[in-house]
Amino acid sequence: MTNHPPVEPRPILLVEDEREFAIELKNELEERGYIVRLVAMAEAANGARVGDAALLILDRLIFGVDCLPNLELLRSEGVKVPVLVISILSSAEEKVRGLKAGADDYLAKPFAMAELGARVEALLRRLDGVRSTNLKVGDFEMDLIERTVYCAGTKIELLPREFDLLEYFLRRPGQIVTREMLLQEVWEYHFSMESNVVDAHVSNLRKKIDKKNAPSRIANIRKVGFMLRVSH
Numbered sequence: 001m002t003n004h005p006p007v008e009p010r011p012i013l014l015v016e017d018e019r020e021f022a023i024e025l026k027n028e029l030e031e032r033g034y035i036v037r038l039v040a041m042a043e044a045a046n047g048a049r050v051g052d053a054a055l056l057i058l059d060r061l062i063f064g065v066d067c068l069p070n071l072e073l074l075r076s077e078g079v080k081v082p083v084l085v086i087s088i089l090s091s092a093e094e095k096v097r098g099l100k101a102g103a104d105d106y107l108a109k110p111f112a113m114a115e116l117g118a119r120v121e122a123l124l125r126r127l128d129g130v131r132s133t134n135l136k137v138g139d140f141e142m143d144l145i146e147r148t149v150y151c152a153g154t155k156i157e158l159l160p161r162e163f164d165l166l167e168y169f170l171r172r173p174g175q176i177v178t179r180e181m182l183l184q185e186v187w188e189y190h191f192s193m194e195s196n197v198v199d200a201h202v203s204n205l206r207k208k209i210d211k212k213n214a215p216s217r218i219a220n221i222r223k224v225g226f227m228l229r230v231s232h
Contacts, residue, residue: 010054011035012120013044016086017062025057028113029120041070048074048081055124060087060098068101075102082123086111092224095176105175137170138230140209151209161186162205169218169228178225202226 012034016022026036034054039047041062047053058067071083083105085098090108098106105119135142139152147163149156158166164186169177179198183189187197202218210216219227 009035010052011037012055012057013037013039013047013053014057015039015041015044015062015067016057016059018059024113025116028116032117032121034120041067045070045074048079049077051081053081055120056081056083057120058083058085058103060085060089068098071102084119084123086116092176092221096178096224099176099178099181135167135170137173137228140166140170140230142167142170156208158205158208161201162208165201165205166209169226173228173230176221176225176227181225 012029014022014025014029014036016025016038022038026038029036041058044053044056044058048056058071060067068085071085074081074083083103084107085103085105086107086109087094087098088109089098095106095108104123107116107119133144135144141150142148144167147160149158149163149166165182168182168186182198206216206218209218215229217229219229221227
């Protein structure tokens with residue numbers, strides 16, 4: 001009987017041109033049990049193409065060059081590896097640009113290492129083919145099998161589209177979500193469409209999940225989209 005060597009876990013490939021910061025990120029993630037390799041953009045892209053990466057972490061500006069075109073190319077080739085973009089470009093518009101280019105998450109510098117670890121953990125859990133049947137985010141509890149939602153212990157009755165919309169937000173707490181993202185991924189409209197359908201459904205969802213005399217749990221991000229605020 002032939003003994004096959006164990007398959008090594010796929011590493012996180014980190015592209016970061018500031019050497020000391022790259023080492024700091026690498027050490028932080030390795031302390032959390034991940035395997036991390038510091039690579040150039042070309043090596044990261046090749047690793048993603050051949051399936052030799054669990055996750056890419058890309059500093060958006062590498063020696064002053066924007067890496068988003070490289071990311072767009074990977075996505076156009078059908079490469080689905082999770083990508084976390086980190087950047088000093090921190091405006092809402094720049095974050096949206098990164099998400100539209102194909103990033104699964106966008107983390108603005110400076111950030112706490114604990115937040116980096118949490119974002120990486122969430123991406124690997126969500127995008128590595130393992131989908132939990134229960135979501136617990138803040139005071140929300142969602143059962144994807146029974147299609148039930150509780151908020152602060154109270155059952156919330158949602159219509160099917162409202163349920164799907166809330167699930168999408170719960171998988172991206174504290175992250176900017178554009179109307180275009182919602183149309184494509186919740187409604188599955190893959191063409192340009194002038195419609196207030198998203199705003200109407202968000203408005204209905206707010207009426208069911210918001211507390212009286214309190215800010216909405218789903219914040220408006222002016223000219224961009226929405227963001228789920230999470231209560232703890």
